[in-house]
Amino acid sequence: MRRCPFVTSFDPGFRETLGDLIAWRRDVRRFRADPVDDAVLRQCLDLACLSPSVGNSQPWRFVRVTDPDRRAAVVDNFERCNGSAAETYDSERREAYNRLKLAGLREAPIHLVVFCDEATECGYGLGRATMPEMLRYSVVTAVHTFWLAARAHGIGVGWVSIIEPDGVTRLLDVPPTWRLVAYLCVGYPVEEHEDPELVRHGWQERDRAATGLLER
Numbered sequence: 500m501r502r503c504p505f506v507t508s509f510d511p512g513f514r515e516t517l518g519d520l521i522a523w524r525r526d527v528r529r530f531r532a533d534p535v536d537d538a539v540l541r542q543c544l545d546l547a548c549l550s551p552s553v554g555n556s557q558p559w560r561f562v563r564v565t566d567p568d569r570r571a572a573v574v575d576n577f578e579r580c581n582g583s584a585a586e587t588y589d590s591e592r593r594e595a596y597n598r599l600k601l602a603g604l605r606e607a608p609i610h611l612v613v614f615c616d617e618a619t620e621c622g623y624g625l626g627r628a629t630m631p632e633m634l635r636y637s638v639v640t641a642v643h644t645f646w647l648a649a650r651a652h653g654i655g656v657g658w659v660s661i662i663e664p665d666g667v668t669r670l671l672d673v674p675p676t677w678r679l680v681a682y683l684c685v686g687y688p689v690e691e692h693e694d695p696e697l698v699r700h701g702w703q704e705r706d707r708a709a710t711g712l713l714e715r
Contacts, residue, residue: 522693524646527655530606530686539652540609540685547645552637553630554622559641560677564610572670573662573682574604580661599700602659607684612667613642618676638680645683655688 509517544561552558564570585596604610615638627633646656664679697703 520647520650523691524650525655525688525692525695527657527684527686527688528600528603528696529689530603530608530655530657530684531689532606532608533687534608535654535686539654543645543648543652543654546648547641550637550641550644552622552640553627553633554625556619556622556625556627556634556637558616558619558621558634559638560614560616560673562612562614562671562673564612564671569670570604570610573610573667576662576666576670577602577604577659580663584661595702599697599702601661603657603684603686604659607657607686609683609685611683611685612671612679613638613645613681613683614668614673614677615680616674616677618674635678635680642681642683649685653687655686657684658682659684 547559547561548557550559564573581601585593588596615635617634619634642658649656659682662682667682668677668679692699698705
């Protein structure tokens with residue numbers, strides 16, 4: 500991976516492009532069947548591994564799910580959980596929920612699972628004695644960095660949270676100290692939208708309170 504020379508600032512053009520990248524990072528549920536080049540995927544993962552982590556613990560662990568039976572089992576898990584989630588809403592909201600496409604598990608060429616190794620000795624526990632959850636937060640930073648790197652290559656990412664983490668973890672036969680943080684669908688999107696899909700389909704508008712800044 501190319502290393503940039505040491506810089507202390509970036510020019511306005513770079514900052515504008517970075518803003519565009521962040522704005523166009525959308526949760527993708529509709530994927531084309533085109534394969535993603537392994538070298539490009541590796542580049543995105545390499546950038547993800549440069550993410551900040553508590554105590555330099557680097558607890559992220561990536562698993563690519565290629566086995567058809569395992570992928571099918573994950574789809575079944577999602578559909579069961581999705582059906583249960585729909586039942587938690589009243590009739591009108593349930594109808595709206597059922598109209599949403601909430602995962603691209605069947606279409607996405609790549610299933611990428613990101614785990615947190617909670618037994619890692621890297622970092623010697625620095626920074627997590629009072630907040631052990633910082634390990635998982637560190638993994639989230641890696642997920643977001645991967646997401647932006649993929650978007651820079653025109654690749655879409657969808658984060659599937661409507662699954663049973665323990666069941667999927669057992670299905671993938673990973674070490675018992677690994678905790679599932681993100682199940683990602685990865686591939687080239689069918690369509691491009693700057694606005695979130697849930698806004699576009701009337702589920703939830705942007706919350707102005709989320710952009711506020713309190714002072715104390």
